[in-house]
Amino acid sequence: MSSILPTALGGKSQEEHMSLADTIEEANATYVAKRGAKLNLEEIGPKPTRKVAVICCMDARIDAFSAFGLKEGEAHIIRNGGGRASDAIRSLVISQQQLGTEEVVLMHHTDCGFFTFTEDQFKSTLKNDKKLSAPHVDSVAFLPMSADDIEQSIKEDVAYLQDHPLISSKDGCISGWVHDLKDGSVRRVV
Incomplete structure (x- = not known):
């Protein structure tokens, strides 16, 4: 997944790659919400x-x-x-x-x-x-x-x-x- 981060937000103006580590917490929150305690x-x-x-x-x-x-x-x-x-x-x-x-x-x-x-x-x-x-x-x-x-x-x-x-x-x-x-x-x- 790539994203453009504008300099106004403190990011670089060039395209940056987000690592998996950068997205794990958000993805996991979705997983936990869907999974619940059912398993x-x-x-x-x-x-x-x-x-x-x-x-x-x-x-x-x-x-x-x-x-x-x-x-x-x-x-x-x-x-x-x-x-x-x-x-x-x-x-x-x-x-x-x-x-x-x-x-x-x-x-x-x-x-x-x-x-x-x-x-x-x-x-x-x-x-x-x-x-x-x-x-x-x-x-x-x-x-x-x-x-x-x-x-x-x-x-x-x-x-x-x-x-x-x-x-x-x-x-x-x-x-x-x-x-x-x-x-x-x-x-x-x-």
Whole structure:
């Protein structure tokens, strides 16, 4: 959101960008007024009522609650770039072992930003920036995926979770899905 602030009001005469931090209090007041006490989230507590954790991408176009028909308080939504299982493991272990989730839904999606690079290419670009240290760049796995085989990345991530020693993986409790951003549909892969 941009706004022009006139100098008469003490602002700059050029266009300025308002950060999210500048708008949070006003937006939150609207949220609180609409939400009211109807959800009783304090009474529910931190344990999701449907005992499910959803792992999905951080992509701003995804509304994971709506895509799976969930409401606040029903599920943990664990988000990271690409919706990768290995990047979500810390949160998922806590979700299961401390907060009682029993089912895991993993969702990758079409048109993902993680289809736009390879590991080597991205690391090379970062290393060319003189402000970044090569050892620090090499210490991170950026986990890109292939748009040509999104189903394979889902199968690999589900297998990773099923084989992980800290994850409870009873039969059928871990599923993998593709979310199509064109029409909003989801399709089960595993």
